[in-house]
Amino acid sequence: MSDTTRVYSYSAVLMGSPILLKLFSHDEALAARVFRLIKQYEDLLTVNRAQSQVMDINHAAGQHPVSVSGPVYALIKCAKAASMLPDSAFNLAIGPLVKRWRIGFRGDTVPPMEDIVRLLALTNPEQVLLNDAEQSVYLTQPGVEIDLGAIAKGYIADRVRDFLRKEGVVQGLINLGGNVQTLGTPEGGWSIGLKKPFSTSGAMIGTLDIANKSVVTSGVYERFFEHNGQIYHHILDPRTGYPLNNELDSVTIISEDSIDGDIWTTLMYGMGVEKGCAALRARPDIEAIFVTKAKEVVLSSSHHYRFTLLDNNYRLTGSTV
Ligand code: FAD
Ligand code: MG
Numbered sequence: 001m002s003d004t005t006r007v008y009s010y011s012a013v014l015m016g017s018p019i020l021l022k023l024f025s026h027d028e029a030l031a032a033r034v035f036r037l038i039k040q041y042e043d044l045l046t047v048n049r050a051q052s053q054v055m056d057i058n059h060a061a062g063q064h065p066v067s068v069s070g071p072v073y074a075l076i077k078c079a080k081a082a083s084m085l086p087d088s089a090f091n092l093a094i095g096p097l098v099k100r101w102r103i104g105f106r107g108d109t110v111p112p113m114e115d116i117v118r119l120l121a122l123t124n125p126e127q128v129l130l131n132d133a134e135q136s137v138y139l140t141q142p143g144v145e146i147d148l149g150a151i152a153k154g155y156i157a158d159r160v161r162d163f164l165r166k167e168g169v170v171q172g173l174i175n176l177g178g179n180v181q182t183l184g185t186p187e188g189g190w191s192i193g194l195k196k197p198f199s200t201s202g203a204m205i206g207t208l209d210i211a212n213k214s215v216v217t218s219g220v221y222e223r224f225f226e227h228n229g230q231i232y233h234h235i236l237d238p239r240t241g242y243p244l245n246n247e248l249d250s251v252t253i254i255s256e257d258s259i260d261g262d263i264w265t266t267l268m269y270g271m272g273v274e275k276g277c278a279a280l281r282a283r284p285d286i287e288a289i290f291v292t293k294a295k296e297v298v299l300s301s302s303h304h305y306r307f308t309l310l311d312n313n314y315r316l317t318g319s320t321v
Contacts, residue, residue, distance in 0.1 A: 005187060010035075015042050015153065016104075017177025021160075024171050024186065030164075034174070037163055041156045044072050045148050047095060054146055058095065062142035065131060071159075073135040076128070079151050082263045083125035089270020090263060091238035095145025096122045103234040103243075104223030110232060116241040123238060150235075154216060154262025157181035161258075178217050181258045185211035196311060197221040197249035197291060205297060205314050208289075209306040210254065216261030218269065219250030219291075235269050246272045252289040254305050260286060273298050 010021040010031035019038060021031055046052045053068045054076075060066050068076070079092035096119040102108040111119075122143045129138040139146070153176040160174045161181045171184035182190045189211050193204040198221045208215055220233035220243070237244040251268045253261035264286050268276040273290045280286055280300045288300040289307065297316045299307060309316045 007186075012038075014038050015046070015176070016048070017153070018175075019177065020173075020175040022173040023169065030167060030169075034160055034163065037160060038156055038176070041071070041152070041159065044069065045075070045152045045156075047145070047147050047149070054148060057137045057139060058145045061139035061144045065129070065134065065136035065138035067134055067136040070135065071155075073130075073137070075148060075152065075155050076137055076146065077130055078155075078259065078263075079146075079148055080125055080128050080130060082151070082267070083128075085267070087270070088267060089235075089238060089244065090150060090266040091123060091125055092146050092148065092151070093123045093125045093128055093139075093144055094150075094236055094238055095147035096143060097236050097241050098147050098149065098234075099145065101232070101234075101236070103225060103232060108225045108232070110227050120241045123241075150218075150266045151259060151262045153177065153179040154214070154258040154260070157214065157258035178219075178222065179258050179262060180215040182210060182213060182215075194252060194289065194291070194297075194307075195219070195221075195250070203311070205291060205311045206307055206309045206316075208252075208254065209308070210304070212256075213304055214255050214258035214261045215252060215305075216255075216258055216265050217250055217252040218262075218265035221249065235266065237270070244269050247292045247294065248272065248290060249293050250291040251276075252291075254287040254289070255285060264288070276300065 008023050008026050012019045012035045021034055044053045047054055053072045057066045082090045083092050100111050100115060100119055127140045127144045157174055157176050157179045161183055164172045164183055171186045173182045180192055189209045192208045192215045194206050196203040196205050197219055224231050224233035233243045235244050251265045253264045255261045268288050277300045280288055287304060290298040295314045297314050299318050
């Protein structure tokens with residue numbers, strides 16, 4: 001294999017997630033700079049440590065606004081806009097519930113109903129006040145907490161793509177634990193695997209062939225625990241405070257920007273297959289693949305990618321709306 005077609009893979013663990021970078025040149029220094037960039041964003045955005053710019057906002061809840069850097073402000077503004085969409089399942093103020101459930105972290109438990117009810121009252125996205133002039137964020141009540149876990153990896157994947165492009169890289173791929181962003185079209189294109197839910201062997205339902213696109217998957221099988229035979233996963237329903245319970249095992253979004261993929265996986269989770277496909281008719285730039293518990297794979301459309309089914313236990317259908 002000549003050097004021009006060889007793929008070099010670099011990996012790291014950041015944001016509690018396996019990170020994979022693929023380049024077509026052997027360039028450890030560039031890979032190190034990519035991982036440093038991701039780490040810088042993690043340090044600004046994390047809510048899993050006592051200090052970050054987002055934690056500064058959370059610590060000041062009910063006390064005073066906090067001015068933050070341009071990227072953090074822009075991301076919070078975008079997350080608030082997604083939270084304010086009609087009937088949105090996306091909620092940037094979901095933090096108190098995420099912290100209480102601890103799904104994916106040590107100490108995960110089903111909270112008593114009264115805790116859920118109490119914490120739900122602290123998750124109204126309108127309690128996140130933004131001031132463009134000051135670039136500041138104010139949480140209006142003590143106990144309100146921002147959590148960007150459903151959007152930050154998408155945002156960061158886009159920043160990595162921009163960085164690689166600026167460095168003259170024409171073909172590359174970054175996978176931030178399920179958030180894939182790609183650059184260019186290598187020979188044969190990029191082939192991205194769609195994971196089989198709950199498979200422990202890394203089995204795939206199928207593959208997506210894409211170029212210059214992001215592929216983001218969110219699934220109930222990624223972070224969950226079982227209690228009394230019931231699965232509790234990490235995508236919470238902001239209306240009930242419990243994990244979203246519907247027909248879906250996973251949603252994959254194919255889009256230009258990974259931030260859209262990250263937002264829309266959550267929105268689609270809230271809508272389910274039928275409403276989701278209907279909503280996407282107005283957005284030809286956003287395409288979804290729904291994997292249902294009944295082993296159906298539903299494509300809202302497939303104008304910007306090609307899907308190949310590999311697992312015959314699944315039935316492939318197009319959108320019926
Ligand atoms: P998505 O479906 O995109 O998002 C689900 C996550 O969003 C949940 O885990 C929760 O955090 C939040 N959420 C839940 N319900 C909603 C909702 N209705 N609306 C909006 N948001 C919701 N993991 C670790 O184990 N250790 C770490 O130290 C760690 N640090 C991180 C630092 C950063 C900056 C980021 C972005 C993530 C980090 N994570 C860490 C992972 C994080 O906890 C989430 O699990 C991860 O972001 C989920 O991404 P996803 O694409 O799998 O799921
Ligand atoms: Mg998301």
